[in-house]
Amino acid sequence: MKERAAPGDGPEAMAPQRLSTREAAERLGVKPETVYAYVSRGQLSSRRAPGGRGSTFDAAEVDALARRTARRPPAPAGDLVFRTGITLIEGDRYYFRGVDAVELARQYAYEEVTEWLWTGELRPGVRFTAPAEALAAARRAVDALPVHSGSTDRLRVAVVASSTADPLRFDLSHEAVLAAARGLVPTLVGALPPAAGAPSAAGEPEERTEGNGAGLARRLWPKLTPRPADEPSLAALNTALALLIDHDLAASTLAARVAASARAHPYAVVSAGLGVLEGQLHGAASGLAHRMLTEVLERGSAVPVVADHLRTGRRVPGLGHRLYTAEDPRARALFALLGQVPKAAAALAAARDVVATTARHAPLHANVDLALAVLSVSCGMSAEAGETVFAVSRTAGWIAHALEEYGERPLRMRPSGQYGGPRPPRPLPEPGATAMGEPPG
Structure with missing residues (x-):
């Protein structure tokens, strides 16, 4: 959907309004990382900003997504998200390459x-x-x-x-x-x-x-x-x-x-x-x-x-x-x-x-x-x-x-573990000792 041009505006004013990642996140009520999660799921398209600095998003597309997701909680932080063009699940329906499965x-x-x-x-x-x-x-x-x-x-x-x-x-x-x-x-x-x-x-x-x-x-x-x-x-x-x-x-x-x-x-x-x-x-x-x-x-x-x-x-x-x-x-x-x-x-x-x-x-x-x-x-x-x-x-x-x-x-799928064990350095274990440092009993 194109924005209406004001009298005297140049050709640029006729182009669809583009939003920065921060602006898109504000309209959607989510974090910037979640905006890219929507992109990876095929729910939102992005375009590189002039000069290659960040991404821009179509304002009408962002607003439409905001209406669809108004009652959905944002994706939990730390979820694994991969860009895929195979299956989209949306609105209690699912699609194979964009076609109703x-x-x-x-x-x-x-x-x-x-x-x-x-x-x-x-x-x-x-x-x-x-x-x-x-x-x-x-x-x-x-x-x-x-x-x-x-x-x-x-x-x-x-x-x-x-x-x-x-x-x-x-x-x-x-x-x-x-x-x-x-x-x-x-x-x-x-x-x-x-x-x-x-x-x-x-x-x-x-x-x-x-x-x-x-x-x-x-x-x-x-x-x-x-x-x-x-x-x-x-x-x-x-x-x-x-x-x-x-x-x-x-x-x-x-x-x-x-x-x-x-x-x-x-x-x-x-x-x-x-x-x-x-x-x-x-x-x-x-x-x-x-x-x-x-x-x-x-x-x-x-x-x-x-x-x-x-x-x-x-x-x-x-x-x-x-x-x-x-x-x-x-x-x-x-x-x-x-x-x-x-x-x-x-x-x-x-x-x-x-x-x-x-x-x-x-x-x-x-x-x-x-x-x-x-x-x-x-x-x-x-x-x-x-x-x-x-x-x-x-x-x-x-x-x-x-x-x-x-x-x-x-x-590319190489997550890092969050170590929660005993802090090193520790001495070599004695025979019969457990990892917690106590003999089995």
Whole structure:
């Protein structure tokens, strides 16, 4: 929006009003450091001031941001902030490279959304193919695991095994990383064993199990459930995969970026993400929600189940999200699709019962973990199926962040520790002494 020129003003008066960092901070009611945090999140654009002294900001853009953030507290001092052009979360919605992520997931297959995130180019009909040598190595490694191994165990082993089949994995050029990633994602799916009771597809060409329209979701389906795939269920699985590709700097994504900052190859980046995903506070949430919904269905009501959680001090899984004030948009999209799945009605009703029952205690909305639980319960999947879907999907997001991080200064993520131990110098410890200087007792 341009400022109105006064009579007799020159061309400069017609240009949009520019603010200094201090002026922008005052209008926003934040510290100058927070202004740059808004820039790094894509919420504000900046331009170098003439002569290269500081940055300037469009006044209209600053005022618009001030209106949007009027009720939001400023970002806590010391938060890690990284400039990224991948995902923006704003106003209870999220965007992949500026495009509504939910709309992308509704209209395109997982691989198509992935290509958009990786390259900024939409390629309708694109499908990923697993390299034969990498897939064979990954399957051998996964088959050698104990029978009680979980899906995340298998995925982590498959990543390492497939990396050994790629002698050029240390080539971090953009095209080389993309080529490796396009082969890795289907390799992970192909390395997973069929679900218990599902027909084995061992030895079949990957194209035989792909079908039309659903892409990777069709290949993943028999790894999750022995039930035959119907089109509404496949559509829900495909949308779940596309919705979960990225969600800004979640813990596993931060780990992936740290690995990429150290110039780890893409397989190692994915390994770092999987390692964090296995934490009980990150990837396991959908499994907890699955077990809760199963119990609600068995007991016929959410009331005793929610009461048990509250009585034992456990949070009710599948509810609330620190980045959304209303319902998680990913959950909303999946619930709409699951409403078209013939066998999902009971699990959907159980999920709504959980939300309504918990609302008497706390106004929490459904998140994507609850929606994944409805999918897994209604389609005869195991409790860890949601974690599998999450891990396979988020692999593409970790690669997207790695591609971005490879373009940054190496090893830039090196925080300094604030030492709180005993002050030196101290004498050498005596045998049996503890770090606090007292013998164990």
